[in-house]
Amino acid sequence: MRIALNGFGRIGRTVLRQVLTRADCADIEVALLNDIAPIETCAYLFRYDSVFGPYPGKVEAEIGALALDGRSIPFTQEPDLGALDLSGIDLVMDCTGTIHTRAQAARGLSAGAKNVLISGPCPEAERTIVLGANDETLGTARIVSNASCTTNALAPLLRAIDDALGIASGHSTTIHCYTGSQPMVDAPRGDLARSRAGAVSMVPTTTSATRLVDHVLPQIAGRVSGAAVRVPVISVSAIDAVLHLKRALPSDVEGFLRTLAAASPVLGATEDATVSTDLRARPESLVIALPETQVVGAHQLRVFGWYDNEWGFSARMIDVARRMVARDQA
Template sequence: MKIAINGFGRIGRAILRQILTTTRGEAVEIALINDIAPLDICAYLFQYDSTFGPFPHAVTHGDGTLSVLEQKIPFRHEADLTRVDLSGVDVVLDCTGIARSSDVAQRGLAAGATKVLISGPSPAAEQTVVYGANEDQLGAARIVSNASCTTNGLAPLVKLVDEIGGIASAHMTTIHCYTNSQPMVDAPRGDFARSRAGALSMVPTTSSATHLIDEVLPHLKGRISGAAVRVPTASVSAVDLVAQLHSPVEEHRFIAALQAGCAASEVLGWTDMPLVSSDLRARPESLVLAAPEIRRVGDQQVRVFGWYDNEWGFSARMLDVARLMARP
């Protein structure tokens, strides 16, 4: 698979780290990285990461290349990707966060790449895909959204719970670490609560997963609501799902079915330990279910709690979906 990374921020850098340090199936050739920031600061931020720690190998740069592990990766600084020749590239991983219009989303195709995968929700996408939930709907789409990190954690879980007992209704709360969408000190934002300093308060807000779950699992449309609370931690978030099932279920049978579902899943993990968020940093799963937190209330209501590294796990799914898109 031959890829280009457009946008070398949190997700773009995590994707490159995974390509260089993990072996997950076929080899990945990196044809190009593009970012408007200077190469020296991009190289520095790749080598020294406050969340994941220093990259364990030398990182150098020069002559328009980023050099790491004996690879010299071409690096460009184009605001408009159509100025770059991407002939022969299977998938552009668009990690800029701005590919929301058709004009911007199609630039990778105009540059010569075969397909584009967007690292977030996008109205310009032909299909929204969550690996482990609806990847069978990918089809021949050329511009695809990888949804959001929370949707990647929620959708496979919702699909599993629905298969076990049938979901009549459910509410999800994501307890989410702060992100670049929040200021470090109070500053105006469209959302009043998100205008407050992200590292100082818990901030109740919305989650894009609320509407994306309807796109990914349309047979459950209108049955699942959701919200978010941003919390003052830098990495690892959680999904707290409370669901009313169609059928009565015994707690031990429900837990056993969840554990079996996780064992059979490529993206769901399981832990019996009483972990805290920092224990899940750099885990590649979309969601790791926490067995000590699973509850049944009455005959038909269940509560399921799971952890997800909203950067590392999401980046792993970007690569999984890109592999599917690159297949002939």
């Protein structure tokens, strides 16, 4: 399939790195890169990455193209998605973080792309799809939101547990690495806590995943609350969920969670004693840390899991893109 990447920031670069380095992505051609930053800067940031390390191949900036391992990918600097030439593009991934309306996204369709996949929440998207949670609802939607990294981590877990035992209520805390939305030094932000330097403090805040989970899983809407704490690590985040279940837990709870993970296309599980850095570049939406499991009585379950909020989310962008394009070709 032929895709275009509009926006070459953290997610755009991580998607491209996966396409170029994963053996199972040989069927994907990135036919266009678009970003308003200078091509020399984009080439440098792709060559050297503070999270995933240097790109293992050759990276060069050419006139109007980014040369990767000897292959040139056209590179444009067009701020308007609708002004791009997307003819022959099966899907454009919008990774700019600036598309929030259907009209904005539809400019990608008018430019010639068959589909638009948005790398973040978009309330006006035709569908918000989370693989392993509600991907059966994709239908014929052409403008799709891939939700958020935390929603991709939490929703498949909640769907699997609700299907098996029923969720009466619960709360999830996201322990999230700092992001570009936070300042490096104290600086004004709308959220007072988020105005503090992100790399030196734990910062309590909100998460969009609470609203998005209700949207993606309407069958449990209003039953699971959520909050977030931003912590001073550069990558890999965690979900800490306490759930009250309608039906009694099985006697082997870790075995139950292991089975749920094995049956899911996006969940994983580990029996090792792990810390966040151990999960860097893991492709799963969530890796359940089985030693952290706790049970109170027959109906209360605590689940702790890790997710690489950049690598795992980018992997889901690729997966959902494949589903949309395969649907068109069926």
